[in-house]
Amino acid sequence: MIKSVPTTPYLDQKPGTSGLRKKVPVFQQPNYAENFIQSIFDSLEGYQGKCLVIGGDGRYYNREVIQKAVKMAAANGFGKVMVGKGGILSTPAASHIIRKYKAFGGIILSASHNPGGPTEDFGIKYNINNGGPAPEKITDAIYARSKTIDSYKIADFADVNLDRIGKDELPGGTILSVIDPVEDYATLMEELFDFGAIRNLISLGFRIAFDGMSAVTGPYAKEIFENRLGAPSGSVRNFMPLPDFGGHHPDPNPVHCRELFDEMMGGDDAPDFGAASDGDGDRNLIIGRGIFVTPSDSLAILAANANLAPGYSGGLAGIARSMPTSGAADRVAEKRGIGMYETPTGWKFFGNLLDAGMATICGEESSGTGSSHVREKDGLWAVLLWLNILAVRGESVADIVTQHWQTYGRNYYSRHDYEGLDTDAANGLVDNLRGQLPTLPGKSFGSLKVEKADDFAYHDPIDKSVSEHQGVRVLFEGGSRVVFRLSGTGTSGATLRVYIERYEPDSTRHNIETQEALADLIAAAESIASIRERTGRDAPTVIT
Incomplete structure (x- = not known):
């Protein structure tokens, strides 16, 4: 009835x-x-x-x-x-x-x-x-x-x-x-990646630590890493999905995966490779022994090495990234002579590019990476591609990251989140930023001079749709930038995200602590947006 x-x-x-x-x-x-x-x-x-x-x-x-x-x-x-x-x-x-x-x-x-x-x-x-x-x-x-x-x-x-x-x-x-x-997904992963090479790597003593965060990827990771790839029992932790995620925040970043992060930074006794995924399995955290790989760097490194996996041996059609994501992947696309597409935040914007065969790998700074195999970002996919690269190259995560920076330069990058803000205050801050856009170019903040400022709009090359007001960008001479954006993924109050980026081509300057390398840009962001005055917050809630 x-x-x-x-x-x-x-x-x-x-x-x-x-x-x-x-x-x-x-x-x-x-x-x-x-x-x-x-x-x-x-x-x-x-x-x-x-x-x-x-x-x-x-x-x-x-x-x-x-x-x-x-x-x-x-x-x-x-x-x-x-x-x-x-x-x-x-x-x-x-x-x-x-x-x-x-x-x-x-x-x-x-x-x-x-x-x-x-x-x-x-x-x-x-x-x-x-x-x-x-x-x-x-x-x-x-x-x-x-x-x-x-x-x-x-x-x-x-x-x-x-x-x-x-x-x-x-x-x-x-x-x-x-x-x-799990079955259909695990089978797809076996088709894309060289499970034999990864199995061999693990059999030689390579140690994996994966945190399922008591969320949905636990059963998938248990089946793939332990049952199909032969990782020892216990390599996948917190693998049982729980209604409250065990009382934890299932966001795979160094703050909410603190135990794993500290373990991976624990010196020579740390596992070789650490990873995690989030509540619904579409985000990822990648940590090597002694090194955290930022999502933006991870996207660029995966794109530069994807041809080492069977599913991508023919090369990439192009790379797409969300606008706030760092420009590290752009340098890979330029060197490879393939398309590079900058979209608003939200995986739905990659769909047309993937369907049209214009992009193969996509990524967002918010720990989301994926490819044309599905039309969502995919946490375990990113972890498996990393393992495939590590198995073929026979080098550590730290060595691969360092060599990538030497080849392409380093994009120092950080995101400062101000969570649970009064919605009116947050909207007022962004409105004030938009009001400044015509007058910002030419202004100096310390040694930084504004070259361009705009409110990002995306013109879809496939369906010709236009998406406006996708984030306020302040671009400085020399390639540095600050982006301000209100997040659309929270459920209470407003979240202001501030993205800070500096490009450093000099390999002798690739080992500066990130917040130190970005200090003048962080100060400029405060001067431009008056975050402290407008929100009452003295510091971000989360820095990643």
């Missing part, structure tokens, strides 16, 4: 860069999740009888919303629903499943790297049939519909069994397929 349930709109269901994210109690309001899911379906055409993929990162409220989504998909006419066992699907695995099985699209339940729990974060996003996040024309339509919705459709049957792999016909004829969430 299909029920049409009357409802009233919520006016706050505007998706951000990665879907709708709110606190769990917000999603638990009457019909809140149902309204948004129905708004997704009402914004789509041609899905009758088609397949919908549903999965999530296992965070608190994941199972409950999956049950709602399955029943609503059946009521709205989907012919088949594929769900990961236990409701688990990492974001890159969901993208792969959509693509492999030619699904119409997918609903992914996650708030990515944000905390989980009864009072923490939850999220819903829709991915289209290429496996990537819905473009703005769809998310805009979803938001518009959410403001006028007056009813939703839901099938009236008992909750489905999410813990038994297999197929069942639901009342009304929709087929429910509960699948192994």
